[in-house]
Every structure is written in C-alpha cells, then in structure tokens.
Amino acid sequence: MSTSAESYHHGDLRTALIGAGLSALEGPDGATLSLRGLARTVGVSATAVYRHFPDKRALLAALAGEGLRQLGESQAAAAQAAGGGAKGFAASGRAYVRFALAHPALFRLMFSQGNPADFETRENDLARDLLSEMTLELTGNPVAAERMAHQAWAIAHGIAMLMLDGRLPAEPALIDELLDTDALFFGSTPKAATTTDR
Template structure:
C-alpha cells in the first residue's frame, strides 16, 4: 500500500496519480463500497481538486483508470492460480476459477470493471486478463476461429457464474466454482477426459 504525505509538495512525478488510484480502490473496498467523486478523492489524499484534475480531468477518466487497475489485479490473480498447474487444460480451468473468486473478493471493483462506461480498447496493457485468456485459448484451439469462440464462451460462462453468485442467485461456494468450471466437461470438443481437469 502506497503511503503518502498530505503535503502536495512531497509528491514526485507519477506518485500522486498512484496515490489517487490507491485511494480510489480503497473507497471501492471500503464500508460504503462506492467510487469516490474527484473532490472526495482530493480530500482523501490531501491535495487540491486542481491537482486531481491534472491526472483525471473527469469522473470517466478515473473510472477507466480504476477499471484498468482492476484488470491488472485480476490478471495477477489468474497468473498466480495458473502457476499451480502443470498442463494447459488445468491452467485454463484455474484461470476461470480465479476470475470468479476475484469477483467475489472484490465485488464493487468487479462490477465497475464491466458495467461502467465504454469498454476499454483491447490491448495487453489495458486488459491483461483478456490477453491471458486469448493466449490460453489459442494454445487449446486448432484454428483462430475456434480460439475466438472458445475465449468468448469461456469468458461468458465464468462471468455468468460470477454475476449469479454476486447477485445471490446461486450460492458462492468454492466447491461449486470448481465443479462448474471443469474445462473438460464444458468443452468436450477438446477431446479430453474429465480426469484431466481438476
């Protein structure tokens, strides 16, 4: 966690933006669980509103930045989960499960990532979680078309499970996440037995 002084003069180039993002994320994770206004953000960090506007000219710019940071953190969680697998199908299953568990652990940030504003232009930098999905599905598929279908199908299933659990439509249960995101049973076209997917 970034620690900053409330004196604007102590900020070095780039550190104020980082501090603003950290405070924005903290507000999302806090008791109120909502995105702060730019003025509220300036109060939380201890700088003038003008200083905030230099980095985020409007609320949409802040929302985009928070969503991008969320995508980065989601990707980190998925890479961490995938590092525990020795084969590609298992890595694929574990990244889907990590997606749902990230949503449950960070519900406000997750909803902001996918419901606020226009979607960010897809790039590895802007959406590293999507880049990981594309990489895995391209390795699991025989053609580009099959990879695109598999990526959309897998994302839709994981996102649907996450939203159903967040909305209380199905119980948020680790064992259920594992059963629902069993790669071999979801995608039998890959020709793998259920024993290959944990």
C-alpha cells in the same frame, strides 16, 4: 514527469488518488466512491483532482484499468501454478471468479464503463491475451479457439456476476462445479449427474 516518484508539490497525486480509490473500492459502500471524498482522504482539495483527470469518469477508468491488470496477473499466476494446459486453463477460470468475489466493487466497476477502449491498454489486457493463448493451445484451431474463449469468458463472467448479485450462492464448490468443462450441460448427462456426491 507527472507519474514518477514523490517530489514537487504535494507528492504524486495521481498515484495517490488511484491508491486511495482502489482501497476505497475494497471497503463497504465501495460502490459509491466520490471524487470529493477521495480528494479528502488524500488530503487535497477537491478540484486538485482535475489536474490529473479530466473528470470523474477518467478516474474511474484508470481504476478499472488497474483492476484489469490485477485480474490478469491473478489469472496468469493461477494458470502457471496449476502447471498450464487444461489444468491451467481451468485454474485461470476459477481465478477469474475468485477475483470478482474478492473485489466486488472493483470488478463491477471494470465492467460497467461506457466503452472498454478508455482503459483497455496493451499492458493491462493480459487477461484477454492469456485467454487467447490458452484456448489456441488447447484447440490448435484459431476458429475453435475463439469460440472456446468466448464461451469460457461468458460462463466465468456469468458465474461471477450472478454470485456478486446474490443470484447464485458464492460457494467455492459451486464455482468448481459450474466451471467444470467436462460436465458442461450434457457432457455428463444421463446417469452421471451424480457427480455432486462428496
């Protein structure tokens, strides 16, 4: 009865806090959201938060979990829209980076927690499951699939992070180019290199 509609005392504080937290993460200075500030925007005393979360970390973990869920949804939708298969796989990779660029503070939060076990649950782990499924489908080999999953995750995550940090320009064309699995490293080596023409 803690997480239902809106009834008793003030409303559903837990849900309200998470909502406020998510929207605070969207604005500028989303990197520095404070427990007190959050309580203020929800219109509640600072210490009321502690009835729903043991401490700030727990609140952040909940936000990260929600972000993870949304990321999984985005990727799944993108993969399906692209018609699955290799196209879908590539689309889910682009969706990963796009999500990071669209929600920088949330994305950073999702990957700066102590240990993922605090908020990675069966339900919000869609992204991970999807990745496993897709690579298995593409390779047909569990061992190769796992390596492919790891490498794909790493490169998408690397691109996302470097762009968020301003180390790489956050241009859509660059995302596509770097994620292009046909052109990875030497894939198109000698002459090819001319792929960039456009």
